[in-house]
Amino acid sequence: MIEQKQQKNQLPKEIQTAFRELKILKHLKTAGFTKQLGFSYSYLFQIVFMLLFHHKNWFRLLESSKGEFFPGKDAIYRFLNHAAYPWRRFPTFLSAFTIQKVHSLTSDKRVTAFVIDDSMFERNRSKKVELLARFKDHATGCYYKGYRMLTLGWSDGHTFIPVDFSLLSSIRCGRELLP
Structure with a gap:
């Protein structure tokens, strides 16, 4: 044995x-x-x-x-x-706990805020990815294939802790927008 x-x-x-x-x-x-x-x-x-x-x-x-x-x-x-696993709830619980720990270590005078960030998530080398879309980066003026990543985070001016996020795609997505 x-x-x-x-x-x-x-x-x-x-x-x-x-x-x-x-x-x-x-x-x-x-x-x-x-x-x-x-x-x-x-x-x-x-x-x-x-x-x-x-x-x-x-x-x-x-x-x-x-x-x-x-x-x-x-x-x-x-x-x-697995569809029954709450993958969106887990980071929210973890973030809330982490924010409490960080907040207890800092001064009460420090200003805190929720921050919403809309960043690009490039997948330029991908071809057959579900809901892949073509976006324009307004900062550079270039187009890219990928998603927009919308992130909600907590910040105290020195620390940023993401609370939740979502990958967004264009309404018109897929092959008609890709070169």
């Missing part, structure tokens, strides 16, 4: 501290994430989170020497695309 050990905690110690301080896994649960079978939602979230810091995609991670210890790609894709 061969014992297979799974790495339940994928985070380095530096990031573990931030996860504990910001109570990220607690906010996942509060937002409504639940999973009854297979790998836990916290384990899958930690794996996806760490891919950003390793600059790898899921396919390359599974091809690596440690690939046999990770769940299959279907488990990750089901986790990320």
Whole structure:
């Protein structure tokens, strides 16, 4: 009988501290994430989170020497695309908690505000991406393919914490606008 050990905690110690301080896994649960079978939602979230810091995609991670210890790609894709998971509520809970921590560390005299930012999110090399549209950047006068990213954030003049965001597309999108 061969014992297979799974790495339940994928985070380095530096990031573990931030996860504990910001109570990220607690906010996942509060937002409504639940999973009854297979790998836990916290384990899958930690794996996806760490891919950003390793600059790898899921396919390359599974091809690596440690690939046999990770769940299959279907488990990750089901986790990320599950319609019942409240992906919009989670960052809101996390942002509210983070804002409370930052606000308690700063002076009450400091002015705080909500900031709405409308930035471009370019996907110039993409061809067949859902709702891809052509936009004009009014700052440079150039056109680009992509989306408009509308972000709501909190700021105290020195700190900016995003609260929510939305990727926006043009009403006329798709092939008729693309060259």
